[in-house]
Amino acid sequence: MTSPSNNPREVSVSRVIAADPAAIFAVLADPSKHPIIDGSGSLVHVKGNPSQLVLGDKFSMNMKIGFSYSIKNTVVEYEKDRLIGWRHFGRHVWRYTLEPVDGGTKVTETFDWSGAIIPKVIELQHYPEKHPVAMAKTLERLDTYVTTGEVPGN
Known part of the structure; x- marks a missing residue:
């Protein structure tokens, strides 16, 4: 489901996942898991071995969109088990918000x-x-990974 926003330079997609926020956040805050849940097919692997991300942490990803490259991200939004967002030199933000709901x-x-x-x-x-x-596919893959422990197929 695509959510409308008051910000004309923002697009969002939401999904209810049958898991608690802490379990979902643990995956989102672990960059080594990002290629597993990525619905765009552009994330190859995390560089290094970063731990659970917190505000101000930096992490680098090897990417491929037509050609291979590496991008360094900084966590710029953070509230444990509720919000995490990062950006790179282009200054656009990828953000995940988690809200407990029935189910x-x-x-x-x-x-x-x-x-x-x-x-x-x-x-x-x-x-x-x-x-x-791609965002909807990412949330679908996140759902599969968090609820079953299985790495989603492509």
């Missing part, structure tokens, strides 16, 4: 490019239209 946790993934250095480049690449599909 589990509502997880919302948000791509926020309101602080991006050159937001028009993001828009010209049509990322705001493309990302929600």
